[in-house]
Amino acid sequence: MTVEITRPDAPDAFVAVRDLRVHFPTEDGLVRSVDGLSFRLDRGRTLGIVGESGSGKSVTSLAVLGLHNRRTARISGEIWLDGEELVAAPPERVRALRGKKMAMIFQDPLSSMHPYYTVGAQIVEAYRIHNDVSRKVARKHAIEMLGRVGIPQPARRVDDYPHQFSGGMRQRAMIAMALSCDPELLIADEPTTALDVTVQAQILDLIRDLQRDFDTAVIVITHDLGVVAELADDVLVMYAGRAVEYGGADDLFERPEHPYAWGLLGSMPRLDREPAERLLPIRGTPPSLINVPPGCAFHPRCAYCELTGGLSTTEVPPLTETAGGHLVACHLAPEKRREIWENDVRPTLESR
Amino acid sequence: MSLQVAESAIQQAEHADEAGGGLWREAFRRLVRKPAAIIGAIFVAIFVIVAVFAPLIAPYSPTATDLSQIKGPGHIPGPSSTHWLGLDDLGRDVFSRMIYGARQSLVVGVVSMAFGMVGGIILGLLAGGLGGWVDATIMRFVDMMLAIPGLLFAIGIAAMLGQSLVSVMIAIGVVNIPVFARLLRGQMLAQREADYALAAKSLGVKRSRIILGHVFPNSLSPVIVQGTLTLATAIIEAAGLAFLGLSGADPAIPEWGRMLADTQKFLTSAPQLVFYPGIAIVLSALGFTLLGESLREALDPKNRR
Numbered sequence: 001m002t003v004e005i006t007r008p009d010a011p012d013a014f015v016a017v018r019d020l021r022v023h024f025p026t027e028d029g030l031v032r033s034v035d036g037l038s039f040r041l042d043r044g045r046t047l048g049i050v051g052e053s054g055s056g057k058s059v060t061s062l063a064v065l066g067l068h069n070r071r072t073a074r075i076s077g078e079i080w081l082d083g084e085e086l087v088a089a090p091p092e093r094v095r096a097l098r099g100k101k102m103a104m105i106f107q108d109p110l111s112s113m114h115p116y117y118t119v120g121a122q123i124v125e126a127y128r129i130h131n132d133v134s135r136k137v138a139r140k141h142a143i144e145m146l147g148r149v150g151i152p153q154p155a156r157r158v159d160d161y162p163h164q165f166s167g168g169m170r171q172r173a174m175i176a177m178a179l180s181c182d183p184e185l186l187i188a189d190e191p192t193t194a195l196d197v198t199v200q201a202q203i204l205d206l207i208r209d210l211q212r213d214f215d216t217a218v219i220v221i222t223h224d225l226g227v228v229a230e231l232a233d234d235v236l237v238m239y240a241g242r243a244v245e246y247g248g249a250d251d252l253f254e255r256p257e258h259p260y261a262w263g264l265l266g267s268m269p270r271l272d273r274e275p276a277e278r279l280l281p282i283r284g285t286p287p288s289l290i291n292v293p294p295g296c297a298f299h300p301r302c303a304y305c306e307l308t309g310g311l312s313t314t315e316v317p318p319l320t321e322t323a324g325g326h327l328v329a330c331h332l333a334p335e336k337r338r339e340i341w342e343n344d345v346r347p348t349l350e351s352r
Numbered sequence: 353m354s355l356q357v358a359e360s361a362i363q364q365a366e367h368a369d370e371a372g373g374g375l376w377r378e379a380f381r382r383l384v385r386k387p388a389a390i391i392g393a394i395f396v397a398i399f400v401i402v403a404v405f406a407p408l409i410a411p412y413s414p415t416a417t418d419l420s421q422i423k424g425p426g427h428i429p430g431p432s433s434t435h436w437l438g439l440d441d442l443g444r445d446v447f448s449r450m451i452y453g454a455r456q457s458l459v460v461g462v463v464s465m466a467f468g469m470v471g472g473i474i475l476g477l478l479a480g481g482l483g484g485w486v487d488a489t490i491m492r493f494v495d496m497m498l499a500i501p502g503l504l505f506a507i508g509i510a511a512m513l514g515q516s517l518v519s520v521m522i523a524i525g526v527v528n529i530p531v532f533a534r535l536l537r538g539q540m541l542a543q544r545e546a547d548y549a550l551a552a553k554s555l556g557v558k559r560s561r562i563i564l565g566h567v568f569p570n571s572l573s574p575v576i577v578q579g580t581l582t583l584a585t586a587i588i589e590a591a592g593l594a595f596l597g598l599s600g601a602d603p604a605i606p607e608w609g610r611m612l613a614d615t616q617k618f619l620t621s622a623p624q625l626v627f628y629p630g631i632a633i634v635l636s637a638l639g640f641t642l643l644g645e646s647l648r649e650a651l652d653p654k655n656r657r
């Protein structure tokens with residue numbers, strides 16, 4: 001066993017990401033998928049990362065697990081996990097942490113499992129990487145895990161192939177695989193997007209229960225604010241590779257201050273309404289990450305851009321604290337933002 | 353929308369219950385529903401059974417001559433009740449020779465295909481698994497080989513190795529190496545980017561194990577399909593080399609390509625002698641091609657329900 005030495009400058013949070021940048025040099029130019037992202041997370045807590053497609057959510061999660069190809073991705077900044085820095089750590093060290101200390105569940109469980117191996121064999125393999133046990137013991141553990149995640153008749157289903165499982169069962173099996181070595185950090189990247197609504201709710205319940213039992217730190221990545229409302233303690237709103245708003249879930253849902261977050265809330269499906277009338281999409285499209293708009297990257301789509309005296313189009317707004325632990329990156333004065341939210345945005349959202 | 357999702361979930365669940373095994377079993381189930389596959393399989397089965405049980409099926413020895421039937425120089429007796437396909441110019445039973453010829457063709461086809469496949473898998477695995485300069489070097493070499501026309505290349509190798517059946521098999525094998533190598537390498541490069549490879553990596557599986565244990569087995573199906581198709585071309589190529597006299601085998605041992613070569617001088621007087629080996633080559637090759645193409649379709653994920 002390697003002794004983990006905690007560096008003196010290590011942050012006290014269980015997970016701390018500091019100024020993370022993930023850039024991809026491509027033929028068309030440098031893709032700045034993640035550009036200066038920081039967040040922290042403690043054991044037993046859940047961070048929700050939200051943002052439209054292409055905002056850099058998956059790239060962030062892959063960076064935390066060290067899954068980017070080192071030849072094609074340029075990564076800088078710091079990723080601390082339980083006192084260990086991972087960006088500069090040797091790849092073999094990070095590999096040893098994967099599965100054991102941190103694990104991930106993916107969006108599409110069918111394509112994320114190997115088609116030729118049984119579900120059980122895949123859990124056995126995951127378990128035996130980090131635990132020196134016989135196949136028999138590992139198989140017992142696999143059956144136990146399948147039972148834990150709510151698969152009926154686990155002793156029989158353990159020998160099934162992934163395609164013999166239904167979508168929801170597969171996601172459960174995927175979770176069993178990810179949790180087989182009791183990771184302390186679990187990243188769930190769109191864990192329920194591929195599932196239908198009732199199964200979605202079951203999977204979210206499952207993640208919550210498992211987190212409580214294992215005291216796991218969870219990062220849930222999604223563009224569905226409903227999932228975040230269900231699970232997250234803290235929320236990070238990403239836009240074009242940066243954080244535009246970051247705070248407690250209450251802050252985000254009750255007192256959001258960033259115009260983009262308002263837009264996301266407006267486009268959040270409300271289950272009590274007819275599909276056609278429950279969406280207020282944000283106008284325009286997400287920016288290219290090769291030519292990110294100058295100043296505030298959101299300005300071409302922002303209805304309040306004019307109110308900042310041209311600052312929005314020239315200077316990148318820093319992420320600053322607006323109230324205890326609630327951070328916002330917008331040039332509008334905090335009072336102005338609160339005023340717009342209370343008098344303008346919130347009434348519109350509630351009346352629709 | 354959610355209705356659709358629910359419906360598809362139900363369909364999936366039903367499908368999940370009825371499907372009983374791995375992908376190959378599922379592919380097999382699709383295969384037996386294809387008429388082309390059935391026809392191909394019948395041809396292949398006949399060919400293999402005849403080849404394996406040749407001594408039991410053939411009524412005569414392939415080398416025995418029955419001169420009593422030959423009524424003078426240049427007379428080639430046609431089909432009769434004792435000799436179903438007639439005799440050849442030396443008085444040997446054509447039917448028995450055709451049966452024994454199947455044996456020869458099958459051996460040459462299988463051995464040379466296996467040679468090419470194993471060689472191609474080794475090169476493809478090294479290139480697709482290690483990448484970098486190993487990949488670049490191997491692929492340059494493979495591209496060079498692919499630039500030479502196959503049959504010409506095989507003739508060159510066979511001529512260089514000397515006239516023998518073994519050199520024919522090696523020549524055909526070598527010619528087929530690049531196709532297998534290229535196929536496997538391309539498939540592995542694509543599969544390395546697949547979700548399951550990333551998921552395995554996210555669990556801490558070692559790179560070597562991901563490549564050998566996950567990516568490689570999942571990259572083999574096009575190679576196996578190609579193997580079936582190669583059996584067809586190998587049989588034709590073997591016949592071609594024999595036709596050119598490169599197989600160097602004992603002329604007494606029947607071989608379809610050689611029979612074709614030896615009998616072409618009777619094309620006008622006894623055309624059946626040319627017709628039999630010709631049709632045998634075509635049908636056996638057709639069988640493997642039909643089977644291979646159907647297998648390709650059955651394994652194609654796009655055709656999965």
Ligand SMILES: Nc1ncnc2c1ncn2[C@@H]1O[C@H](COP(=O)(O)OP(=O)(O)OP(=O)(O)O)[C@@H](O)[C@H]1O
Nearest residue numbers: 024031033052053054055056057058059060223289
């Ligand atoms: N390997 C790569 N090379 C070049 N660009 C990449 C690479 N991986 C991701 N990107 C780019 O980075 C951007 C962010 O991608 P990412 O997958 O993180 O988005 P996301 O927020 O997860 O979106 P979604 O909700 O669609 O999953 C995208 O524009 C994508 O094209």
Ligand code: SF4
Nearest residue numbers: 296299302312330331
């Ligand atoms: S900085 Fe300007 S453009 Fe950006 S969100 Fe704030 S108001 Fe809108």
Ligand SMILES: [Mg+2]
Nearest residue numbers: 057058059189
């Ligand atoms: Mg994503």
